[in-house]
Amino acid sequence: MFVKSLEKFLFKQRAIVIGVFTAITLVLGYQASNIHLDASFNKNIPLNHEYMKTYVKHSDDFGGANSIYISVCDKNGDIFNPEFFESLKSVHDQLFFIPGVNRTLVSSLYSPSTRFIEVVEDGFAGGPVIPADFNADKAGLQKVKQNIEKAGLIGRMVADDYSCAMVSSQLLETNPETGEKLDSIALAQQLETEVREKFENDKISIHIIGFAKMIGDVASGAKDVVLFFAVAIVITALMVWIFIRSTVLTILPIACSIMAVIWQLGMLNSLGFGLDPMSILVPFLVFAIGVSHGVQMINSIGKRVHEGFSAKQACSASFCTLLIPGGIALMSDTVGFLTLLTIDIGIIKELAITASLGVAVIIFTNLFLMPVLASYIDFDKRFKALPADSHDHLWEKMSRVTKPKNTAIILVITALLYGFGWMKSQEMKIGDMKAGAPSLHEDSRYNQDTFLITDRYAISTDILKVIVEIHDDNLDDDIAYDCTSHATMDLIDQFQWRLSNVQGVQSAISLSTVAKVVNTGYNEGNLKWRSLPRNSSSLVQSTARIETSTGLLNRNCSVMPIILFLEDHKAETIERVISSIKAAKAEMETEQVKFLLASGAAGVMAATNEAVEAAQVPMLWYVYGAVIILCLISFRSVKATIAVVLPLFVVSTLAQALMTYLEIGLTVSTMPVIALGVGIGVDYGIYILSTMIGELRKGNTLTHSYFLALKERGSAVLFTGLTLAIGVSTWAFSALKFQVDMGVLLTFMFLVNMLGAVIILPALASVLWRKEK
Structure with a gap:
């Protein structure tokens, strides 16, 4: 009833609707033109860790x-x-x-x-x-x-x-x-x-x-993203034209999807956000999702035209048919992306806002505006003359996946793939997998500079500081007492010695290290005296001349860092060192002497890795929880929800296995990709299943219902999966390593989610709806 009322309003006031959308686009387009790249160190770290x-x-x-x-x-x-x-x-x-x-x-x-x-x-x-x-x-x-x-x-x-x-x-x-x-x-x-x-x-x-x-x-490398965006638009436009064979209908979904990106960037700027270089790929994903839904709308309109509907009637009917499944799919995407707000890292929160805003506006640009604009198109005779059953032989073959024998084979293969993917996904590392900056190629100027500095100096730039705090109620804040305690200094020295022998630690230094060197100097430089003095006056003598500017002590010597220089910041190196620090802390810490993690660049990475690891599973629960709830609301069927969600879960697991195989660690920049992949993949399943269920309710068999669903939606689903995969595959030539990695992962997700919707979903449906065979 609501959909019908909305349809009557939109198509009765078409000129007003177009005018309002045009005005909004102009205003937000101006705002989008002022958006700037915004990068901050603190955005990349979990400040509450x-x-x-x-x-x-x-x-x-x-x-x-x-x-x-x-x-x-x-x-x-x-x-x-x-x-x-x-x-x-x-x-x-x-x-x-x-x-x-x-x-x-x-x-x-x-x-x-x-x-x-x-x-x-x-x-x-x-x-x-x-x-x-x-x-x-x-x-x-x-x-x-x-x-x-x-x-x-x-x-x-x-x-x-x-x-x-x-x-x-x-x-x-x-x-x-x-x-x-x-x-x-x-x-x-x-x-x-x-x-x-x-x-x-x-x-x-x-x-x-x-x-x-x-x-x-x-x-600097992200500036090339604009070029890849343009290439993707050209590729998509070419593929849409091959699919539709109409220039006007090719321009329409492209233009509406670009409008969604303009709205997204305009609203971001209006809210006071910039565009972080690490999330600059999100606008392309919004464009991709927009094209996916736009092609579904154009495909539906084309089907109605073949059936003899006028342009306005075809657009009106398509709006009514696709608003609920398309809206639910996009709402699932939006809510799924919003769940990333639960991760307490600034850059991920901004990415959640960026992605959810972009996907939400697609509901208006591609589900509301597009059919209204299409209603003005005079479909030419050649478009109307295209045979409606030109792919029936393909759909008939594909519908055989619902036959018992084929279903069994598909589900067994799916189970084996999931088992393999799950085992490989357990090997996925949290953090960077390679030395240098993983966002850039190994031969980039920055990484070459990193390798030169690491090679020529005995210390590395991957510094982890363990902060030693002395807690003693008898201490006067204005007098340095703690450097005079042999027990305290010796405990720090033992802690440092233990950590300096951990694999991955290049060297270590603390106040105790320097104190021993100074004590040697007071004893004619004899190396036999390179030890901590056992009486307070000698300790004062050894530490008094060490200034706070060295970074080895604070003003009253109540806080002293132990500085560890790591060989690299690979995930396994940081994990090994942090584990050793925690073990030593558990054994050696006292009520007076506290060993606290952590400072330094590697300390920040350790905190970030732990935050990512802690958020990984909850994030997936939140994303899938949002999709499940919206599917239940949409289909009012547990079976339908299982059929949509299970293939997505299999593909997410396989994507994690692919990350392991490609040596892509789970980091701040790669973790959201899993959520984005779920959001992109759910669209295919909802469109296919909504048509199938509609046909089942008419009394058709499951096999015939799937055949009709493919006839109605199959071309658009296969086309969008293939087109978007080709578009992101061009990222293999990017100057940014993380864009190359994202291109590989997204190409995989676009294709495999599409295959999951047209192969695994109907096979599951064949089991779930056994009586309807």
């Missing part, structure tokens, strides 16, 4: 994880020449003045805090590694080299082979000049133009890594 609470609490004392590293290298392999030190100083100064860089933490050989200490006859001597009167002549360079060795900077601030030197700093969350959130993409561009392009020459090479630089490179 236990580790991140520790990270935020101590970030002022020990810095955050949003760092930038610039390795300045001499192409001849020897930094001790005037040209190199001039370039190094220039890079240091340039980085210092870039807005958003934490200037107090800019570190290099030219930093005043970069000092050396040595044992001399009269006690200790020391000073800046590069003295104030430094002159880059032979004597001056030799002096700096000696100071570097005395300060123990080889492998940390200077490459093992003296070919490079490091300039590093941490980034602020806000730009101090504007007071606004730091634009990581703009900062990455500044690093390119004001550092790399300015100082790289035939003698000096510049290598830059860090979250901001990685996001900048991803954003």
Whole structure:
């Protein structure tokens, strides 16, 4: 009754409806033109995770994880020449003045805090590694080299082979000049133009890594997404024309789907959101889903025209026929995407909003507006003359899957595939599977810079910090007591030693490490004395000169980090190290000394991996729960719901197995793909089954009902699955590795979900509706 009333209103006021949609599109189109790429470090981390609470609490004392590293290298392999030190100083100064860089933490050989200490006859001597009167002549360079060795900077601030030197700093969350959130993409561009392009020459090479630089490179590669979008539109348009053989009807679903994307981007900008480079593929998915529903509408209209309906009658009848199944399918998609809001990571929440908005507007652009626009089309004689039964022989063969023998074979194969997929999916790793930035290709400039820095320095940029907090009610906040306790320092030293022997830990450092070195110096440099003093006065002597700027202690020495340098940030490496830390923590932690996870870049990754792992199963429950509830409301049948949902579940499991095979870890950027795949796949099943059930209720046999469903919907389902798979398969040529991976996964989901709807679904129906055979 409601559908009929809505149909009468829409088709009686067609001009008003078109005018309203046009006005909305113009307004939202203007808003969409102002949307910008928006990337933030904090959006990518679970701020409410236990580790991140520790990270935020101590970030002022020990810095955050949003760092930038610039390795300045001499192409001849020897930094001790005037040209190199001039370039190094220039890079240091340039980085210092870039807005958003934490200037107090800019570190290099030219930093005043970069000092050396040595044992001399009269006690200790020391000073800046590069003295104030430094002159880059032979004597001056030799002096700096000696100071570097005395300060123990080889492998940390200077490459093992003296070919490079490091300039590093941490980034602020806000730009101090504007007071606004730091634009990581703009900062990455500044690093390119004001550092790399300015100082790289035939003698000096510049290598830059860090979250901001990685996001900048991803954003640069993401610009090609527009090209792939255009290619996908052309491919889709060509395929639609081959399917329909009508230029006007080809343009219609394409135009309405593009309109849905414009509405989506316009509303995002109106709500104050930007478009994150990691979710820039979502508009294409909205376009793809829109085309899928648009082709169903055009196909239905064509069928009515073949039956002798006028254009307006055909469009009106198609609207009434498809509003409920199409609306339920799109509502399932929307609610399924909204369930991603339960995952407490900013970028996934934004993706949920982006995807759900886009899918929701398809209900209006493709189910409401499209039939109204199509009602004005004068269908030519050639279109009307196309035989309505041209594919009946194919549909007749496909309908045989409902025969008992064929059903048994299909369900056995499906069960075997599911069993295989489930076993492989258990091997899927949580986190990155490869070194470097997984979003970029291995041969990208960013990853090559990462590999060079990892290879030439003894420490890595994958840092994990265990924060040691001392809790003692007798301590005075203004006096440093904890460094004077041998028991406390020895416990930290044992904890560090245990972790430094874990596979995947390259090296480790803490206040106890430096204290032992200083104690050696107080004893004529004899290595036999490289141990922690057992009395408080000696401990004070060993730690008093260690400044808070080293990042090894806070103001009153009540908090001290143990810094672990990991070989890489692969999922298995982080998981192994975190497990070892938890085991050591359980054995060694006391009421006074607490070992807290975690800070540093690898600590953030560990928290993110745990958040993703914790959210993985609930997310699937929420997505499938939403689909099940809407299917029950739509079909009012448990059997129908099982027939739609079960193939989706099999395909989701096989997609996880494919991720394992392709070495794609479950991360912030890949986890939503499973939910998106369910949303895309449910459409096929709902369209096929809604027609089947309608025919069953008329008294047809199940086999004939499926034949009629294929006749009505089969062409559109097969066409959209194939067309969209071809469209995303072009992503194999993308400059972004994660887009290549998404292209493979989506191609798989488009095709296999389509096959599940036309093969597994009717086979299940044959079992569920046995009496109707």
